[in-house]
Amino acid sequence: MTTDVYSALLEQAAGHALAYLSGLGERPVRLLAGDEELRELLGGPLPQGPGNPEAVLEMLVKGVERGLAPSGNGRYYGYVVGGTLPVAMAADWLTSAWDQNCIVHDGSPATAVAEEVCADWLLDLLDLPRSASVAFVPACTHGELLCLAAARHKVLAGRGWNVAEQGLQGAPRVRVLANADTHSAVLRCLQILGLGGSIEYLATDDEARIRSEALRQALAAHDGGPLIVCGQVGEINTGGVDRLGELCDAVHEAGGWVHLDAAIGMWAAASPQLRGSALAGIERADSWAADAHKWLNTPYDCGVAIISDPVAHRAAVPLAADYLNTEDGRRHPAQWGLEISRRSRVFPLWATLRTLGRDGVAGLIDGCRANARLFAELLAADPTVEVLNEVTLNQVLVRFYPQVPCSGDEGPEAAADAHTDHVAELFRERGRSWASSSQWRGRAVLRFCLINWATTAEDVRQAAASLLECHHSLLDG
Ligand SMILES: Cc1ncc(COP(=O)(O)O)c(C=O)c1O
Incomplete structure (x- = not known):
């Protein structure tokens, strides 16, 4: 041609x-x-x-x-939007040029082998059980669905019920406990899986971590039936990480399955600093859903689902089609996910991991976290600005007061809601940096997510300066 x-x-x-x-x-x-x-x-x-x-x-x-x-700009901090590393973008272009349909091994042997290699690299990099299985999925939500379907299969199989064959009607009731600040992605998957009606929320602290007491009480009341517990590694507002070791140990003692929504924070497990602190115990969960297109800075269409039990994983997405000839022991990508036809989304991930290496991933995480901490420090130095969260990962939640706040007084809080919204509008309009507005515990906030490889300390200083200028110009005006 x-x-x-x-x-x-x-x-x-x-x-x-x-x-x-x-x-x-x-x-x-x-x-x-x-x-x-x-x-x-x-x-x-x-x-x-x-x-x-x-x-x-x-x-x-x-x-x-x-x-x-302009989400690739180093001063864009909206939602949870990573940039794209140049090598990942180049590999993504090639993925389109190669246009592989990787249903089965022979459809694209290079895809199947790259998936095997990346699965091993990921388990090694994140120090998760080496026997876990990995699916390469379009986005974290899809990963949550796979993980929770595997969890549903496993906890029901433990009661002698094969959900793939017998369905849900008449099945033993599955009890689901979830962090009260669980992301809507997890909730929608639980709903799709017929588990929406049985969610019990576990009270959380100011950082959106499950309170130990709430977990203890919920498990003390457990009757030994099928149990799934959803925790998170990076809450959407605070970036808070559940106490993972404690969560996993307690749930396992009760015979349950722990699923972690690690859309934002999974890659922090590659940072020795964070692995030894906030993320300690992450390897003891049963399933993890994550996005490489967030903090690993690949282009979109790059999520992963990691499941500690490959048998439950396969059972969650049964695939029986004689024409596909998948029962030969080789990796057939369609056996591990929901899609049949799809692109070879693993190539940009392979190129990213191969380029960054272990130290590069840790450097990316630690660098973004240092930027987030610098940003929080610059803002918190102003007594009329409140940083509401501990900067555990890469999120900074900010609120502005028309004057120095007096705690416990409702007046300043209502005025701060209105003022914070005005600061947010002016800040976005000025166009030197961008962040999205949100509500945290009923109070107006601006959410900053510093997750782009291209962000420099100078970007952070400029963004903080613009934000403080907006705040003070509204106060003076
Ligand atoms: C904490 C968290 N969980 C899950 C998701 C869903 O990820 P995706 O949009 O890639 O499906 C997001 C997306 O922002 C998120 O921040």
Whole structure:
């Protein structure tokens, strides 16, 4: 096949990609266009006949450019949005060029082997049980679904009930205990799995960690039936990490399965500093769902599900299709996840891990955490600014007071809610940095997630300066 049909378009795309990336530093860190403008650029009736591909690519670039969130900028701290490491992006482009459909081993032997290699690397890097199985999934939510389906299978199998064959109707009741601040991704998966009706929430502390007493009481009342307990490694607001060793030991003693939502914090297990402190005991859980497209800074479509019991894992996603010939002991990617057809999403992950190595992953984690701590320090030095969380991972929760707060007085809290929202609006409008607003324990906050490899200490200083300027200009104005 001639490459001519590709070369002009791919060079054109590479030119635009480089222009976008190199312009990110200069571009305001805010949204530039409204939906109406974007509809104008992208809309209109579907043409009857074919268009010129180069011209269409130009239209695409012109149509989307102003509607892109500048999330690759080192001063963008919205939601939980990692950047993309250059090597991961390059590998992602190649993944599209190779266009493998990795259902079965023979569909793409390179994918199957890269998955085996990455699974071993991940278990080694994160020091999780080497016998665990790993699925490469589109995103953490999908990973939670696999992990919880495996958990459901295992705890019911322990009661002589095969949920894949017998279904849920008439099954023994599965008791589910969840951190009261569990992410909605986990809750929606429990609902999909028919376990939504049996969730009992465990009270949490100010950092969103399950209170030891709440866990003790819930387990003391346990009748020995099927039990799944959901903890987390990185709560969406505080970045809080459950007391993992204590959680796992107590739940195992009660005969239960521990699932950890580690969408944000999984990679922190590669940092010796964090592994010895906040993440101690993570290896004692039964399943872990995580995103490489968050803190490991790969492009999107890069989640992982890690399950300590490969038999339960396979049973959670049964696959029986004679034409696929999957019963030969080799790795067939479709046996480990929900999708049948899919792209080889493991290649960008392989390239990222191979480039960073163990020290590089730890450096990425420790660097982001140092940035988050610097940001918190710069803000907390102002007595009218409150940093609400301990910066365990990479999240900083901030609230602004119109004057120095007096604790226990409701007046200043209501005024601080309104003022924090005003600061947030002005901060985003000024476009030097970006963060999303949220509510924490009923109070208005700005949430900063410092999770991009490209963020420098100078970015952090500029973002903090912009934020404090907004705060004080509103007070003075
Ligand atoms: C704590 C937590 N859990 C789960 C998820 C779901 O991850 P995904 O959106 O990649 O499916 C997120 C997403 O931000 C998250 O922050």
